[in-house]
Amino acid sequence: MKLQTRRCMIVRGQQSLYRGAGGRRIKRDGIEPVVMVRKGAKVRGNSMRDKVVRAVRKGKRKYKSAVGYGRRWLVESFFSVFKRWFGEYVSGVKFENIKKEIMYKVGIINTLLMAGMV
Numbered sequence: 001m002k003l004q005t006r007r008c009m010i011v012r013g014q015q016s017l018y019r020g021a022g023g024r025r026i027k028r029d030g031i032e033p034v035v036m037v038r039k040g041a042k043v044r045g046n047s048m049r050d051k052v053v054r055a056v057r058k059g060k061r062k063y064k065s066a067v068g069y070g071r072r073w074l075v076e077s078f079f080s081v082f083k084r085w086f087g088e089y090v091s092g093v094k095f096e097n098i099k100k101e102i103m104y105k106v107g108i109i110n111t112l113l114m115a116g117m118v
Helices: 016-018 020-029 048-058 058-066 072-086 095-115
Strands: 005-011 031-034
Touching: 048 058, 072 095
Parallel strands: 005 031
Antiparallel strands: none
């Protein structure tokens, strides 16, 4: 499955996301930042931040639904269930085996979810 855009959710230190090497890495990797600017935020000449400011000015709810802001709880819930069932550790040592183990575990959860057993 290929994603059209990559997004990152920033909770703390979101303003530093736009500065320095972090901002260049985000541009290079094509990651779309998903942040919320403060009420009354001003356009300051930073293209990434200013794009968010302009979008929020057009409508906060529209921006939130367009970029998926506020959906972090879904991911947190999944990882909570995952850790409760399988623990916080993996038994694989090699990276390839770790990936396989996690894929099997996620497959088990997905199968049970589709069967309506969870």
